Amino acid sequence: MAEKRIRVLVAKPGLDGHDRGAKVVARALRDAGFEVIYTGLRQTPEQIVEAALQEDVNVVALSLLSGAHNTLFPKIVDMLHEKGMNDVLVIGGGVIPDADIPGLEKAGIAAVFTPGTPTSDVVDFIKKNVK
Amino acid sequence: MDLVKELLNGSRLALARAITAVESEYDEAIDIMKAIYPKTGRARILGITGAPGAGKSTLTDKLVKQYVKAGKKVGIVAVDPTSPFSGGAILGDRIRMNDLATNENVFIRSMGTRGSLGGLSKKSSDVVKLMDAFGMDLIIIETVGVGQSEVDIVKNADSTLVVLVPGLGDDIQAIKAGILEIGDVFAINKADRDGCDKLNVEIEMMLDLDSRKLAWRPPIKRTIASQDVGVEELVESLDDHFEYLEDSGELQKRRAERTRDEIIAMINEQIGRYIADKIVSSDSFAEQVEAVNRRESDPYSVVFNVTDKVLKA
Ligand SMILES: Nc1nc2c(ncn2[C@@H]2O[C@H](COP(=O)(O)OP(=O)(O)O)[C@@H](O)[C@H]2O)c(=O)[nH]1
Numbered sequence: 001m002a003e004k005r006i007r008v009l010v011a012k013p014g015l016d017g018h019d020r021g022a023k024v025v026a027r028a029l030r031d032a033g034f035e036v037i038y039t040g041l042r043q044t045p046e047q048i049v050e051a052a053l054q055e056d057v058n059v060v061a062l063s064l065l066s067g068a069h070n071t072l073f074p075k076i077v078d079m080l081h082e083k084g085m086n087d088v089l090v091i092g093g094g095v096i097p098d099a100d101i102p103g104l105e106k107a108g109i110a111a112v113f114t115p116g117t118p119t120s121d122v123v124d125f126i127k128k129n130v131k
Numbered sequence: 132m133d134l135v136k137e138l139l140n141g142s143r144l145a146l147a148r149a150i151t152a153v154e155s156e157y158d159e160a161i162d163i164m165k166a167i168y169p170k171t172g173r174a175r176i177l178g179i180t181g182a183p184g185a186g187k188s189t190l191t192d193k194l195v196k197q198y199v200k201a202g203k204k205v206g207i208v209a210v211d212p213t214s215p216f217s218g219g220a221i222l223g224d225r226i227r228m229n230d231l232a233t234n235e236n237v238f239i240r241s242m243g244t245r246g247s248l249g250g251l252s253k254k255s256s257d258v259v260k261l262m263d264a265f266g267m268d269l270i271i272i273e274t275v276g277v278g279q280s281e282v283d284i285v286k287n288a289d290s291t292l293v294v295l296v297p298g299l300g301d302d303i304q305a306i307k308a309g310i311l312e313i314g315d316v317f318a319i320n321k322a323d324r325d326g327c328d329k330l331n332v333e334i335e336m337m338l339d340l341d342s343r344k345l346a347w348r349p350p351i352k353r354t355i356a357s358q359d360v361g362v363e364e365l366v367e368s369l370d371d372h373f374e375y376l377e378d379s380g381e382l383q384k385r386r387a388e389r390t391r392d393e394i395i396a397m398i399n400e401q402i403g404r405y406i407a408d409k410i411v412s413s414d415s416f417a418e419q420v421e422a423v424n425r426r427e428s429d430p431y432s433v434v435f436n437v438t439d440k441v442l443k444a
């Protein structure tokens with residue numbers, strides 16, 4: 001009877017003031033049949049990690065425009081691991097320079113999606129890599 | 132079982148995982164529920180319902196802050212409808228409760244309806260039990276009050292708060308859906324808008340019409356949840372209602388009825404599953420349906436044969 005449902009937390013860390021991109025992704029994920037937990041703007045890493053834990057999500061999708069990705073993304077990955085959420089897939093999106101991507105991937109971000117990536121790529125990536 | 136032990140020892144991760152197991156109907160779900168059941172029955176359960184956008188989540192956020200200030204541990208189960216088209220959902224109740232996200236005395240869980248509306252009432256009530264066993268003093272179930280299935284969800288609560296908004300003209304709809312009948316306390320939220328007096332009169336009139344002559348007359352409170360106005364008074368009314376339930380013996384009665392209803396629903400489900408697995412999928416059943424189609428038999432005889440066989444088995 002088990003029905004495995006993919007749950008994704010879509011979160012916007014950092015201080016930038018609009019979430020159009022995050023909302024587009026959230027809708028695409030919903031339309032792909034995922035359960036999307038959306039928490040709105042300006043989330044602290046602590047809030048994101050606690051929400052991921054309470055909601056027991058399979059995926060955390062981070063969206064960021066303000067350029068703090070090199071510190072915020074790895075911090076969130078570390079905090080998730082500290083809380084015992086080792087299986088959760090963390091992906092990132094936003095205006096992220098190509099040069100930063102290898103470093104982020106090394107820090108545990110499974111994939112980085114830059115602007116212009118079709119949302120179907122995100123959906124496919126999650127379906128293939130979710131644990 | 133480790134998960135249960137950890138949950139009872141206060142692990143939030145274990146609570147989160149146990150909820151997933153129950154919500155997804157994993158095989159271990161029944162064992163988890165059996166193991167935690169003796170620890171349930173301690174929390175007070177509050178249902179909050181009303182139209183989409185009425186301010187339920189905003190109000191929940193403010194109510195919970197009051198209870199946390201009073202030293203309570205609070206669990207929140209926020210139920211949002213799943214899209215009937217994709218089976219997916221955007222669960223956005225947390226947006227209004229971000230301040231609570233990192234509070235160690237609060238645990239919030241969002242649930243989609245996953246196309247199984249009947250089963251949702253059972254599932255959400257199991258999630259409530261997990262939070263109860265975890266040690267929450269108060270558990271709030273937020274659900275959109277649009278139909279019978281949602282009414283069923285809040286029936287798992289000890290008290291129900293119905294949130295209405297002035298000037299929408301949708302109060303009649305709520306009456307139709309049977310939402311007003313289940314209100315123990317009413318909040319007129321968005322009281323910063325016009326039309327509060329009119330709505331107030333409408334609710335009072337509806338309550339006057341209630342023929343049950345209840346010992347508890349549901350109070351009507353005005354709130355502006357987004358500005359944290361009127362919330363303390365609302366908490367007072369909710370506490371009054373719970374006290375009334377306790378003092379009048381109504382709480383014991385409601386809970387006993389709920390236990391009975393729950394067991395009956397589970398028996399129904401089990402029998403329904405048996406019928407689906409053992410009867411409907413059998414060759415002989417297919418043959419009997421064929422025979423009815425050829426007019427060699429009739430549905431009434433098939434039903435009699437099948438039930439007779441099952442009941443004698
Ligand atoms: N003007 C006004 N807006 C409110 C009030 N309470 C909530 N809102 C807003 O109403 C919208 C819907 O609120 P939400 O809590 O998500 O409603 P829910 O769908 O019933 O959970 C949000 O934009 C809130 O900020 C209120 O008392 N007055």
Ligand SMILES: [Mg+2]
Pocket residue numbers: 187188189223224273
């Ligand atoms: Mg809500």
